[in-house]
Amino acid sequence: MTVMTTQTAPVVDFDQVSRNFGNVRAVDGLTLSLRPGETVALLGPNGAGKSTTLDLLLGLKQPDSGAVRVFGGTAREAIVAGRVGAMLQSGGLMDEVTVAELVGLACALHPRPYKASDVMARAGIAQIASRKVNKLSGGQAQRVRFALATAGDSDLIVLDEPTTGMDVTARQSFWATMREQADQGRTVLFATHYLEEADAIADRVLVLHRGRLLADGTAAEIKARAGARRISFDLEGETDERALRELPFLTALTVSRNDSAAGSGHTVRIQSADADATVHALYGLGLYPRNLEVAGLGLEQAFVAITAAEEAKTK
Amino acid sequence: MNNLIKLELARALRNRKFLFFSVIYPSVLFLLISSTSGATTKVDGTGLTLPTYMMVSMASFGALTAVLMGNSERIAKERENGWVRQLRLTTLPGRGYVLAKTAAAAVVSLPSIVVVFVCAAVLKDVRLDAWQWGALTAAIWAGSLVFAALGVAIGYLADGDAVRPITMITYFGLSILGGLWWPTATFPAWLRDIAEWVPTHAYAALGQAIEQSQAPHARDIAVLVAFFALFTGGAAWLYRKDTLKA
Ligand SMILES: Nc1ncnc2c1ncn2[C@@H]1O[C@H](COP(=O)(O)OP(=O)(O)OP(=O)(O)O)[C@@H](O)[C@H]1O
Ligand SMILES: [Mg+2]
Numbered sequence: 001m002t003v004m005t006t007q008t009a010p011v012v013d014f015d016q017v018s019r020n021f022g023n024v025r026a027v028d029g030l031t032l033s034l035r036p037g038e039t040v041a042l043l044g045p046n047g048a049g050k051s052t053t054l055d056l057l058l059g060l061k062q063p064d065s066g067a068v069r070v071f072g073g074t075a076r077e078a079i080v081a082g083r084v085g086a087m088l089q090s091g092g093l094m095d096e097v098t099v100a101e102l103v104g105l106a107c108a109l110h111p112r113p114y115k116a117s118d119v120m121a122r123a124g125i126a127q128i129a130s131r132k133v134n135k136l137s138g139g140q141a142q143r144v145r146f147a148l149a150t151a152g153d154s155d156l157i158v159l160d161e162p163t164t165g166m167d168v169t170a171r172q173s174f175w176a177t178m179r180e181q182a183d184q185g186r187t188v189l190f191a192t193h194y195l196e197e198a199d200a201i202a203d204r205v206l207v208l209h210r211g212r213l214l215a216d217g218t219a220a221e222i223k224a225r226a227g228a229r230r231i232s233f234d235l236e237g238e239t240d241e242r243a244l245r246e247l248p249f250l251t252a253l254t255v256s257r258n259d260s261a262a263g264s265g266h267t268v269r270i271q272s273a274d275a276d277a278t279v280h281a282l283y284g285l286g287l288y289p290r291n292l293e294v295a296g297l298g299l300e301q302a303f304v305a306i307t308a309a310e311e312a313k314t315k
Numbered sequence: 316m317n318n319l320i321k322l323e324l325a326r327a328l329r330n331r332k333f334l335f336f337s338v339i340y341p342s343v344l345f346l347l348i349s350s351t352s353g354a355t356t357k358v359d360g361t362g363l364t365l366p367t368y369m370m371v372s373m374a375s376f377g378a379l380t381a382v383l384m385g386n387s388e389r390i391a392k393e394r395e396n397g398w399v400r401q402l403r404l405t406t407l408p409g410r411g412y413v414l415a416k417t418a419a420a421a422v423v424s425l426p427s428i429v430v431v432f433v434c435a436a437v438l439k440d441v442r443l444d445a446w447q448w449g450a451l452t453a454a455i456w457a458g459s460l461v462f463a464a465l466g467v468a469i470g471y472l473a474d475g476d477a478v479r480p481i482t483m484i485t486y487f488g489l490s491i492l493g494g495l496w497w498p499t500a501t502f503p504a505w506l507r508d509i510a511e512w513v514p515t516h517a518y519a520a521l522g523q524a525i526e527q528s529q530a531p532h533a534r535d536i537a538v539l540v541a542f543f544a545l546f547t548g549g550a551a552w553l554y555r556k557d558t559l560k561a
Contacts, residue, residue, distance in 0.1 A: 060400055062559070079404060086404045092396030096326050108318040109405040148401065 009072050011036055011156050011187045012057055017066035018211075019052055026052040028211035029066070034189060036155075039182045041198035042191040043303065044208035050191035051089050053208065054160050057189075058086055071155070078156070082111035085154035087145045089161050089191070093133045100129040103147050110152030122177055123147035124170070138165035146174070150181065157181060159190040163197065175201055195303060209307045223302040229275035230296070233282075233289035234258060236265040247281050249274040252305065271305065316411045323419035333385055338427045341377030342434045345369055348496070349439055359500040363526055367443075368498060370435040371522035374455050376495040377427030379515065382420040382463035383486055390416065390470025391478035394557060403558075413554065417463045424459050428452055443526065450525045458518045461539055462489075464546035471553035489515040514542040 010033035019027040027049045034040055042050050055061040056068050059075030070078040078084045094102055103120055107113040120126045123143045128136065133144065142165050149157060162178075163171045178201065182188050192198055198205050199219045207215040207222065215222050241255050252271040259265070268289075272278040275294050282289060327333060349366040358368040390413075393399050402412055432448065435441040443451075465485070473481045490496055492506075493515025499507050510516045517535035524531040 058404060060403060080406050082406065084404070088397060088400060088404070090397040091401040092393060092398035093401070094322070094326075094393070094398050096329065097322055101322055101325070105318050105322055106405065109407055111406060145401075 010034055010069075011038075011071060012189070013067075013069040013072075014053075014056075015067045015069075017056060017063045017068055019056060019061060019063050025211050027056060027063070030211070030213055032206065032213060032216065034156075034187055036187055037182075037185050038204055039179075039188045039202050040190070040204045040206060041202035042189060042206050042208060043193075043195065043198050044191075045193070045307065047210075048208045049211035050208055051160055052211075054086075054088075054158055054189075054191060058084070058158060082152055083155045084158065085149040085151065085156070086158040087149040087160060087162055089164075091145050091148075091160075093141060093144060095132075095134040097133055098130050099125055099133060099136070099144055099147075102133055102144065103129075103151065106148040106151035110154075112153040113151055114153065116151075119147050119151050122150065124173060124177075139167060139170050142166055143170070143174070146177075154186070156187045156189070159188070161191055161193070163192075163194065207303060207306055209310055212310075214306050214310055222306070223296060229272050229294055231270040231272055231275055231278060231292070231294050232268065233292040234265055234267050235287060235289060236263060239266045239268070243285055244268060244270075247272075247278050247285075249278050316407060316415060319407065319411060319415040320418045323415050324422055327385060327419050327423050330385075334423070336384065337377055337381035337423055338430055341373045341380065341427055342430050344376070344496075345373035345431050345434060346438065348373075349435075358498045361498075361500070361523060361527065363523065364441075366435060366439040367441050367526055368523060370431060370439075370441055371451065371455070371526060372495045372498075372519050374428040374431040374451070375458070375515065375519045375522060376490055377431055378424040378455055378459035379462050379486070379489065379495070379518075381424035381427050382417070382459045383466040383469075383489075384482065385423070386416050386420055386463065386466035387469035387473075387482045388478055390467060391473055391475065394471070395475055399557075409558065410554075413467050413550070417460070417467065420463055420466070421456070421459065425452075425456060428455050444528075447525055447528070451522050454521050454525060454531075455518075458521060458539060461514055461518065461543045461546060464543060464550050468546050468550035468553055471550060471557050489513065492516070493519060495519060512538060514538055517542075 012032075012034040014030050014032045017027055017030045018025065030053065042053065044050050052061065056063055057070065057075060059068075059079070068075065071081075071083055075084070100116065100120065103125075104116045107116045107119060117126070120129055123146050125140065125143050125147060128140060133141070136144065142162065146159075146162060149159065159178075163174055166174060175197070178188060190202075202219065205215070205217065205219050205222050206213060239255055241253075244255070245253055247270070249272045250270055251273055254269045256267050257264070258267040270278065279292070279294065349369050351365075356365050357363065358365055361368060399412060403409070429452065432452070466482075469478065469482055469485065492510050493513045494502070494510055495515055499510045499516060502510060517538040520535045521531050521539070524535075
């Protein structure tokens with residue numbers, strides 16, 4: 001018999017959650033749970049349902065079916081207890097007040113606030129504290145939103161595409177700050193399109209596509225799942241594509257013409273679940289591959305492979 | 316929530332255009348209109364001089380401007396840009412946003428009433444008993460809540476481009492039909508019959524009854540109460556609808 005203690009109770013728990021907009025299934029039977037202290041990336045293409053998922057989590061939208069629990073209660077209860085800080089993709093700001101006034105308001109509304117000056121320093125907006133909110137650049141406004149999400153000592157921080165509009169240095173310093181938050185034991189959930197962000201920052205990656213969870217694991221596991229390796233080589237003369245297609249463990253194949261000084265030929269790109277076996281069989285065909293390269297799939301290709309496989313299945 | 320009220324208020328007081336139209340403009344209009352005829356001309360059927368009569372109309376008009384104009388557009392805009400959603404992620408109770416906006420508008424509407432009174436007393440020699448000044452201020456101030464509720468309802472009803480024209484039509488419609496700019500006594504009879512049921516007419520009539528040292532008409536009170544119930548009910552319903560949709 002296992003006993004659940006409150007310490008291991010999930011931070012967020014989705015049980016078969018669905019949400020439609022008209023005939024669009026924005027979120028489709030989503031079941032997931034976040035454990036304390038995790039940094040989780042919610043990865044998916046445009047329209048995958050990331051923002052809708054976060055809205056459901058935060059209680060801004062209600063599910064059509066299924067149940068959402070945050071710290072074992074409703075989202076509203078968790079927010080009122082000051083346990084959740086969030087930055088929305090479409091989060092507006094109050095116009096015609098200064099940055100300091102707005103951050104001060106967020107601090108005043110939090111049950112366990114930090115000092116407004118500390119919050120602004122951490123978000124990198126101390127220099128623009130007296131600036132009017134409606135006069136900020138896109139990246140600056142994004143940092144103000146981040147300051148609002150971290151105005152107090154919350155246990156869960158939810159961020160929807162937080163680095164949109166930030167330049168490279170701003171993005172780096174943003175993630176450095178975010179890691180600090182995670183190191184203090186907070187749970188962080190962020191939605192992103194930037195695969196390198198998910199790869200570099202998250203302990204766990206959730207891949208969402210058409211409202212469904214396609215993959216849930218570490219970045220490494222997801223790469224492995226997508227057909228682990230990429231093989232590329234050149235062939236001279238005519239290429240028997242049919243024979244290549246029969247190679248074992250092959251998950252994807254492209255052949256493109258490659259006319260060089262050496263004569264006409266083709267470049268072949270293969271994705272394989274077992275590169276050793278595939279390459280062995282390649283030599284078995286009596287071919288002489290030149291410029292042979294075998295490399296791991298980046299998260300990006302893994303992501304494309306997983307979503308493409310899903311598209312193919314639904315057709 | 317006090318913090319939000321303070322911030323809303325600071326913002327309103329910084330907005331020069333808004334202050335001009337709600338505080339200065341009604342007084343200017345009062346001086347212009349009350350100078351069109353002699354100080355002793357009586358407004359038909361009231362026994363009040365034109366300046367005395369128009370003082371209440373313009374104070375009511377100023378309060379109407381302060382509570383109606385600012386809030387409807389702001390609320391529509393902040394619903395659209397997502398500030399309302401962001402606030403829902405704080406400990407602020409759901410109604411806190413609307414209450415803070417209304418409270419801030421109420422603070423601005425007080426000077427717009429008082430400035431008209433001061434102009435009337437100093438420049439147009441309007442004389443009333445001390446209790447009348449106090450009662451007038453209280454009645455016009457409290458009555459403006461009816462239109463604050465209307466402002467909130469419009470803010471939740473209309474989006475983006477529609478909110479300004481709707482606010483303007485409502486604002487001018489209420490001001491003119493209610494007799495805030497010209498006494499309804501000058502209206503043709505059919506229009507006067509309509510005006511009787513317009514909430515701004517009942518609103519100004521409340522103040523004019525005080526000037527005449529009379530008890531307010533039961534019908535005016537009933538009209539105001541009915542519209543207050545209608546506007547707050549509508550605002551609450553639209554607010555709930557918006558919250559579920561967001
Ligand atoms: N309020 C709404 N009304 C109608 N459809 C909606 C609404 N909100 C979202 N959708 C639809 O639901 C789907 C999921 O949208 P969502 O905003 O959750 O995607 P997303 O993953 O956040 O995308 P992005 O990366 O572009 O932000 C989309 O097809 C979108 O068109
Ligand atoms: Mg989104």
